[in-house]
Amino acid sequence: MDSGAGYSVFHADYAKALGINLKSGKSGRKINLLVGNGSKIETFVHKIPVRFANQEFVAEISFSSGLGIGTNILGMKSFFDKFRICFNNKKRIVEVKSS
DSSP states (O other): OOTTOSSEEEEHHHHHHTTOOTTOSSSOEEEEEEOTTSOEEEEEEEEEEEEETTEEEEEEEEEETTOOSSSOBOOIIIIITTEEEEEETTTTEEEEEEO
């Protein structure tokens, strides 16, 4: 999770595993996202059904082969705007509640 990320970004391999055509499809649209080091990466946003915190909904997830970190990112759109998410670093706990 990245509380500062506008969009969720998953590596392109996840799009392939989900059977999503990365650069096209019904909901695919290209956007360039600014990342932490100041550069931009090309991403393709898709609306996909997800289950998160025991709720099912359609989320906007962007997929990119340019994601240069070893983890996927949950961002504001579709996640932080739908849930209250509390990070307790001392206890190493993340609490998620619907808003």
